[in-house]
Amino acid sequence: MRQARLISQVTGQKGGRCLEQAGACRLFYCLKSREAPHGTTDTLFRLHQELGARIVDFGGWDMPVQYSSQIGEHHAVRRGAGVFDVSHMCVVDLKGPRVRAFLRHLVANDVAKLTLAGKALYTCMLNERGGVLDDLIIYFLTESWFRAVVNAGTRDKDLAWIRSQAAGFGVEVTERADLAMLAIQGPEARAKAVQLLKPADAQPALALAPFVGRELGGWFVARTGYTGEDGLEIMMPAQDAVPAWRRLNDLGVASCGLGARDTLRLEAGMNLYGNDMDESTDPFESGLAWTVAMQPERAFIGREALAAIKKNGSPKKLVGLLLEDRGVLRSHQKVIAGAAGEGETTSGTYSPTLERSIALARVPAGTGERVQVEVRGKLLNARVVKPPFVRNGKALVS
């Protein structure tokens, strides 16, 4: 166990308990841990300590929640540039002559869309019932090499599933535990991050189109992110991570933790696996219909289940909520939608950009424009909005 390495447990409540809901700790950065076999972030861990980060256990990894102020770090990303340690994410290389066919079978979005080398695709991976096993990004590198990045918390499950499905296609599945990953995000992020590369590589890095990645100087540089801002995510050999981080700090890029990562992604309307969807929910009731490619005809895992749901219409939908009263929405709060019935928030937080609370909620399909949310025994008023709430630093809702 890495418990001995924890500096301090984040306590959401005075008196030492972390925020617990429904008997299990649902705050994404309080997931109870398993032994983490990877050492790739050990050196980054010492750096986070040195920088004064508050460390929490996240799925077996000791991760920084904040370095100075969670809200300050959020604003740094929206207004300038911030760097996040995302080395806990699981990078998986998939190789073989039939890898493309394998992925067309494995995931709900269609990798046939990936024709430009380095282009990425966001997709769900489903079980036979159409339930979401995980959400992930897949990069097309060559016809016999694709790379997937899956969530840290679902690593074991995903790898076992992928391996079992890959066997029939002769695809080799390799977890890249040798790689660290940094996300540099914000309007100034790319201009600063490319200064880490050799001059000959900086220009091609800056020229990357959105959602495209490329191997440059031994690093894999991609124009992707989880904040709603422009930026890069860079996969690099583990020993490069600390010098890279220090250089980014020198360039004025703020160290940012998981706390800011959560407020940023929620403002951007981006789902978090485990909160906004899980194996018991399908993409249609999770705001992810746009990631499912039912056409052209393709036999992928979960297709038949989805076709049945689509035929009858999904009874639930995922919506955004903007709280009108004072307070903060959290996950697992009851949503009262009048005649349409009841639902539940799936993620909630305070939005530093909007200066009020926002949430995602799974509600009956007939839910209208206003709902009430039960927050600590009181009914608070909220407006239903279509996410995202913020894009490129600007509020999309008022």
Next chain:
Amino acid sequence: MSNVPADLKYTRSHEWVRSLADGTVEVGITDHAQHSLGDLVFVEVPDAGRVVKAGEACAVVESVKAASDVYAPLAGEITAGNPQLANEPEAVNTDAYAAWLMRLRPAPGALAAAALMSGADYEKFLAAEG
């Protein structure tokens, strides 16, 4: 290591108590508490005139992470809630001992009877809590 002024008294639920010249007390949350909670975004303070028992939840501090109740350290009547905190909840993070949440007039004998710790005992309490 958090800041623990020696001239205040403390509760096990991380409130501080300052005796004022007019016989009322001022109450806030400690530096340790504000640090654990993170950036505060809302503070709810009680109305003047409310009568509270020792240990009664009578204010709420809400950070991005969680909402936390604040408990009356002793029995009495609220004389004021701090109006500054409605618009500036972050004042508690900036200076937890200046940003009082409420003032109250202790019930007769309540201050003497209250189970309050000295600064030194609160520091020991924090060290033991881990």
